[in-house]
Amino acid sequence: MTGNSILAIDDDTNICELIAATAQSMGLPCTATTDPAVFLNAIGPDTALIMIDLKMPNVDGIELLRQLGKQQCKVAIVLISGVGHRILETARELAQAHGLSSVRHLQKPFRVAELKAIFEIHTGIFEAPVSRPKPQCTHEDLDLPSVLEPAQFVLHYQPQIDIPSGNVIGLEALVRWMHPTRGLIFPDQFIARFEEAGLIHQLGWSVVDRGLAEIAQFGDAVGVAPALSLNASASSLKDLTFPDKMASLIAAHGIAPEKIILEITESALIQDLTRTLDVLARLRMKQVQLSIDDFGTGYSMMQQLRNVPATELKIDKSFVQNMHDSPSDRVVVRKTIEIGHELGMKVVAEGVETQEQLDFLGANGCDTAQGYLFSRPLPPKELLSWLATYRSSLFQPGAPQSATALSA
Numbered sequence: 519m520t521g522n523s524i525l526a527i528d529d530d531t532n533i534c535e536l537i538a539a540t541a542q543s544m545g546l547p548c549t550a551t552t553d554p555a556v557f558l559n560a561i562g563p564d565t566a567l568i569m570i571d572l573k574m575p576n577v578d579g580i581e582l583l584r585q586l587g588k589q590q591c592k593v594a595i596v597l598i599s600g601v602g603h604r605i606l607e608t609a610r611e612l613a614q615a616h617g618l619s620s621v622r623h624l625q626k627p628f629r630v631a632e633l634k635a636i637f638e639i640h641t642g643i644f645e646a647p648v649s650r651p652k653p654q655c656t657h658e659d660l661d662l663p664s665v666l667e668p669a670q671f672v673l674h675y676q677p678q679i680d681i682p683s684g685n686v687i688g689l690e691a692l693v694r695w696m697h698p699t700r701g702l703i704f705p706d707q708f709i710a711r712f713e714e715a716g717l718i719h720q721l722g723w724s725v726v727d728r729g730l731a732e733i734a735q736f737g738d739a740v741g742v743a744p745a746l747s748l749n750a751s752a753s754s755l756k757d758l759t760f761p762d763k764m765a766s767l768i769a770a771h772g773i774a775p776e777k778i779i780l781e782i783t784e785s786a787l788i789q790d791l792t793r794t795l796d797v798l799a800r801l802r803m804k805q806v807q808l809s810i811d812d813f814g815t816g817y818s819m820m821q822q823l824r825n826v827p828a829t830e831l832k833i834d835k836s837f838v839q840n841m842h843d844s845p846s847d848r849v850v851v852r853k854t855i856e857i858g859h860e861l862g863m864k865v866v867a868e869g870v871e872t873q874e875q876l877d878f879l880g881a882n883g884c885d886t887a888q889g890y891l892f893s894r895p896l897p898p899k900e901l902l903s904w905l906a907t908y909r910s911s912l913f914q915p916g917a918p919q920s921a922t923a924l925s926a
Contacts, residue, residue, distance in 0.1 A: 528550070567595075590617065597610060599623075672897060675736075686744055686908070713753075733746045745807070748779070756797070758793065810831050834868065837850050838851065864885045
């Protein structure tokens with residue numbers, strides 16, 4: 519971020535004065551105007567946040583978004599208006615289609631506290647929390663074969679919580695590279711390189727083997743053996759030998775196959791669909807569970823629901839985290855739960871970070887929740903400690919073990 523200046527346009531001079539006064543009280547430079555020409559000319563390198571009223575008599579906010587798109591503006595944008603939520607939602611989607619960074623929308627009348635919260639996050643006064651550090655490295659830095667050595671290859675596990683009971687019923691395994699000098703490196707920094715180097719199958723089988731070897735130790739901590747969720751690569755789902763290899767490895771570790779859940783994404787499904795459906799059907803015949811991950815983020819996933827023998831549907835975290843600002847996202851979440859249940863699938867919500875989100879999911883019958891409200895992904899030793907104490911931190915003493923009990 520190069521500056522901390524606020525730029526706003528609204529046809530109501532009172533709103534302009536409110537925005538300017540709020541910014542001034544926080545020591546932030548601000549230009550708040552009713553004139554579109556002044557607004558467009560005021561955008562500069564110090565502009566950190568742009569606020570646009572959609573409904574104006576001369577040049578409306580949609581026209582201004584078009585102009586900003588033509589200018590390839592990269593400044594964060596907040597859309598403000600008294601129009602309906604659906605119009606604001608459409609305008610936000612339009613802003614993104616123009617390549618603009620639309621942060622959120624703000625419904626009139628709004629409170630000064632809401633303005634201050636937005637200003638704090640987007641001007642550098644307050645930095646939004648970072649969930650995890652990401653050591654930077656280039657492809658040339660990666661000695662890929664060494665990652666597969668047991669000392670450097672590790673798994674972290676994120677708990678999955680049964681909403682009605684509050685019990686841990688599953689763990690998602692997530693691969694990490696424990697670099698001897700750089701520390702923990704996350705998969706978005708090395709998975710693509712593995713794919714380019716033709717090592718993704720080797721890494722994938724290492725993940726499966728490690729996960730199957732480690733999952734048994736968590737059974738005593740939760741009372742029953744939790745399910746293990748593993749991410750399946752697109753290339754694995756095109757390998758016709760994959761189901762037999764998976765079944766053999768599961769059996770070698772003495773794990774019940776129905777306790778294993780393979781998570782698949784739409785991008786994996788649409789690549790060579792004939793071979794993929796062959797693999798998925800055989801996996802299900804071998805009792806391995808299938809989960810459709812990141813549901814709702816693609817355009818053709820609804821069609822695939824008819825074809826894929828999935829047992830679980832995972833609502834993408836983008837819908838879960840936005841649903842209390844977005845009525846449309848609430849509808850998507852609610853309808854996804856209904857669709858999943860009507861098709862005989864369990865529904866899991868990813869990215870749950872607030873009690874408000876959990877309450878909405880519980881009230882709408884979602885089965886399972888996963889996210890930072892409960893725990894970040896943890897290495898095995900930390901997970902064992904968490905499992906020993908999590909109920910005391912999630913539940914109030916004497917409270918019923920239900921979705922509402924998770925309010926502790």
